[in-house]
Amino acid sequence: MTALTNLSADVRQYLLITGNYWLFTLSDGALRMLVLLHFHQLGYSPLQLATLFLFYEIFGVVTNLFGGWLGAQFGLNRTMHIGLLLQVFALLMLAVPTGWLSVPLVMAAQGLSGIAKDLNKMSAKSSIKLLVKPDAHSTLYRWVALLTGSKNALKGAGFFLGGVLLTVLEFRGAVLAMAAVLAVAGLACLLLLRSDLGKAKTKPKFRELFSKSRAINVLSAARLFLFGARDVWFVVALPVYLSAQLGWDFWQVGGFLAAWVIGYGVVQALAPAVTGRSGQRHDGKDIFGWAAVLALVPAAIAGALLHGWPPGGVLLSGLLMFAVLFAINSSLHSYLIVSYASADAVSLDVGFYYMSNALGRLLGTLLSGWLFQQFGLLSCLVVSAGFIAVAALISLALPKTRLATDNAAVE
Template sequence: MTWLANLSPKLRQYLLITGNYWAFTLTDGALRMLVVLYFYGLGYSPFDIAMLFVFYEIFGVVTNLVGGWLGARLGLNKTMNIGLFLQIASLAMLLVPADLLVVPWVMAAQAISGIAKDLNKMSAKSSIKMLVPGDAQSQLYKWIAILTGSKNALKGIGFFMGGALLALFGFRNAILIMAVLLSLVWLVSLVKLKKDIGKSKAKPKFIEIFSKSKAINVLSAARLFLFGARDVWFVVALPVYLSATFGWSHFYVGGFLAIWVIGYGFIQGIAPKITGTAQGQTPDGKHALMWALLLSAIPALIAMSLVFEWHDKASLIIGLLIFGGIFAVNSSLHSFLIVSYSGEDGVSLDVGFYYMANAMGRLIGTVLSGWLYQNYGLTACLWFSTGFVALAALLSIALPRHKAIAT
């Protein structure tokens, strides 16, 4: 461990924050897959399953607004540790006997998990701004891409872990295993995470949770539609379709979605190379527009293959993989732009507002995923996805092109 001791204090803190984020992400992905597969196995409809996640997304919207303000006032170490503790509490709520796992109780547990997830994400993403000089934008893009990509790769492993734990140990024992492991991570974080990282010099007022920057507002709106476009078919419709139409087992569904998200995370991690940053370029609004336009074609092509029954199984699988790769670049571009646009003092305010829009997009996508699939099928979900990405592209026209951003 000599190499760890030789690292700078800031880098050691970053690694600790990243480790917290990774551990949390594993439980978050596993819990999502556990809930979807377990309650579908109990006979819940796709829309009922979507409703289980409504509070998760609603409270994510609120948490990103309030959490950014709390991070600026209290420090990101406190918001991260609170997030870890709340995830443990959420898991503990699901350890009740099976006959008590009624919809309101599960929704409440998911609400706490949603608060935990967004406190954790906001804390991790905001901390990067503290580590990179303001004139090192290429380095900033690289660090954000690595953090975001590794997180999503681990979320994919979490999907597989959820399906595997459910098949091997059952729902309750799977939850218990995750709660114990995450508790150990939380105890280490309480002792080792530096106090007051990311704390604003000026105490921001609560009203300042709403961004006054046009660039951040436009990017946040584009982010809303981008993530709505993903979740409108990915969250509920796709795993249920794979299970009901293809006849895949829990292992196959969890494993395939895990591979998808791992690949998605890998592409996010190398996004700077894909977008040309390796040659000294940094992305701007033009890049966001171009990649959104490219993405919008993919769900439309998949939908057409299903309508005309043209190699529908292969088209769905291959199309999903292509969608994941292009979506990953879009997401990584957005994640860089929000940190780049944000002010250094109180960065969590801007990042929190942006991820509020992200959570709102997930909320809309999740509800539509269950409702559209139950009433109109997967094709309708794909057409809505196409429209949402097109709206994200339209908004990206207004994003700045390598100009100074007033915040």
């Protein structure tokens, strides 16, 4: 406790924001796995499963766009609190008797959860920009990498937690337990988080929602295809394939996906050590190089499956390589958006960027269900490789050196 009180106020705020983000992410990963496995058990097709997450992704797009404006208007602490509260409501909506769990109800609950998740993420990542000195590029890169990597590791743990909770407490008991824990966390943040965090000095106009920065626009377009490439085979196709084609049970599917995302998160947190800790050295050429290498992985997996190699071994080894390379790509993207963002409107810039991220997830989720149902896993992998290649080409338009100042993000 003494060591905690000796920390600077900014570091304590960072730890509070990170802890909030960790707990929320754990519940988000668990809820996704609960819904996916529970409704797969009830006999839903891959396309129907993808539909259950449709509102989650659609409202994520809208939330990232308008959430940045709300954060600049009223402060990031309020958007973070609203995100936690909405997640509690979403969980309670699903805590009805099994017979009441219609598709529209689940889609509505997932829509609320999508709003909650992106409000929480936008608030947490935008806050870091305000807690780090403007010229501390290396510190900013490390803090962003740590927050993002640890978040993804915990999302993986959430996948495993969802499988465990479904087995131990069943669906209704699991969502009630998570709602109770998040309600307590929300109260703690309400009491301890700075009330003025993230408020813009001049209130942004509603028409300023869309980014005026060429660098942010280009990075956002690359992000859309990067995350579409991941989700086009990871969200629906892969877990259903493991369960239906390879005969894995819930524990195995949840545990494997959890281990994958945890490993991905660990690599993401360590990315500064892999790519170099001086964040200002990273630019469009770095993004292109890492993306070009990543595109080879799903293409190689597809080729191996096409030639009849054992699918279990191919997927395990291919997913390991994909996790490492995708984590580095994502970490560089996350650093650059916070670095490019204007200090006085950070939530607007970050919100616009993560709107593109959500669009990519939406596109990937829908394609994951449709392509897998119509053509199988191989088609998902081919599209994934193509999307990453497009992301790499787009990144060539990024600045070749880091923007000189925070305000230079608006060109």
